[in-house]
Amino acid sequence: MNTSWHTRPMAAFDVETTGLDVEGDRIVTAALWRIDPGNRTKDVTTWLADPGIEIPQEATEIHGITTEQARAEGRPAAEVVTEIAAALEAVIAEGLPVVVYNAPYDFTLLDRELALHRPGRPLADQPLVVDPLVLDKEVDTFRRGSRKLVDVCAHYEVPLAQEEAHGAAADALAAARLAWKIAAQHPEIAALTAEELHAAQITWKSEQSASFQEYLRRRNPEAVVDGSWPLIPA
Numbered sequence: 680m681n682t683s684w685h686t687r688p689m690a691a692f693d694v695e696t697t698g699l700d701v702e703g704d705r706i707v708t709a710a711l712w713r714i715d716p717g718n719r720t721k722d723v724t725t726w727l728a729d730p731g732i733e734i735p736q737e738a739t740e741i742h743g744i745t746t747e748q749a750r751a752e753g754r755p756a757a758e759v760v761t762e763i764a765a766a767l768e769a770v771i772a773e774g775l776p777v778v779v780y781n782a783p784y785d786f787t788l789l790d791r792e793l794a795l796h797r798p799g800r801p802l803a804d805q806p807l808v809v810d811p812l813v814l815d816k817e818v819d820t821f822r823r824g825s826r827k828l829v830d831v832c833a834h835y836e837v838p839l840a841q842e843e844a845h846g847a848a849a850d851a852l853a854a855a856r857l858a859w860k861i862a863a864q865h866p867e868i869a870a871l872t873a874e875e876l877h878a879a880q881i882t883w884k885s886e887q888s889a890s891f892q893e894y895l896r897r898r899n900p901e902a903v904v905d906g907s908w909p910l911i912p913a
Contacts (some may be wrong), residue, residue: 683869684876685862688715689809690770691778693851694785695742697734701787701911705730705756707744710847711766713775714855723848724766729753741845757796764793768803776873777806780828780854782813782909790910807873808909810880811857817883818865828853835860884908 691712698704707730714721727749734746753759767789770777779785786808793801815831824830832839832853837860839853862869871879888906895902905911 683862684776684809684871684873685859685869686716688713688717688773688775689778689855689858690714690767690775691851691855692767692785693779693847693854694788695744695845695847695850696788697730697732697738699784701784702791704788705732706760706763706788706792707734707738707749707753708742708847709759709763710851711763711770712848712851712855713770714852716859721852723852725848726759726763727753728756728759731756743846756792760789760792760796763789764797764802767806771802771804771806774807774873776809776877778809778811778851778855778858779909780811780850780857782808782810783905783907783911786909787911790913794913805910807877808880809858809873809876810884810909811854811861813880813884813887813908814858814861814868816887818861818868828857832857835864881908 691710691714693710694706695708696704696706706726706728708728709726710723712721712723727744729749730753734744734749739745767777790801811831812826812828815826822834824834828850829839835857837853837856839849868876885906885908888904892902892904895904
């Protein structure tokens with residue numbers, strides 16, 4: 680019986696936000712899937728928050744949520760962030776690995792939101808994380824082209840239509856399917872336990888960041904790339 684991590688129950692998480700600054704931007708939407716590949720079942724919980732700040736037009740163009748919509752239909756950020764944390768803590772307690780594409784972005788934003796809305800109470804436990812972006816760069820290091828989720832999904836023939844991309848639920852589900860596909864195609868990835876894979880990704884992300892920093896420094900000697908994974912320390 681195949682008991683690889685990618686054939687067992689897992690979670691998948693994604694947030695859409697007011698911008699790209701993990702230290703200052705806020706969560707607008709979020710989604711958390713519970714997925715059982717063996718039984719082909721899945722269910723999702725989604726959230727819409729009023730982030731308490733304006734949503735820039737460029738962010739709205741990505742995820743489709745305006746400031747007016749968030750204020751009218753979203754719930755207070757503190758309430759939403761607390762619920763997201765509780766839902767994540769539940770899947771972590773069950774031992775489910777959490778698939779997140781470009782994990783440091785989502786988890787760092789959530790961490791800073793928790794520091795704002797419930798100071799001194801980060802996630803109760805750290806999740807075992809599967810980051811398909813790190814996996815893809817490890818197994819196909821020198822492939823040219825974009826590593827955005829929609830483009831990597833296209834490379835692996837994982838469904839994610841352009842018009843669905845940047846919706847939290849669609850992106851999280853696509854990330855889970857992408858993680859499954861990479862593991863299915865690469866026995867060396869599938870052979871690791873979730874704990875071993877988490878530890879390996881810390882090393883791989885550090886190496887990938889160091890390589891990217893070396894590339895950037897050919898043009899800017901002072902370029903610095905943070906290799907923290909899956910969370911950028913405060």
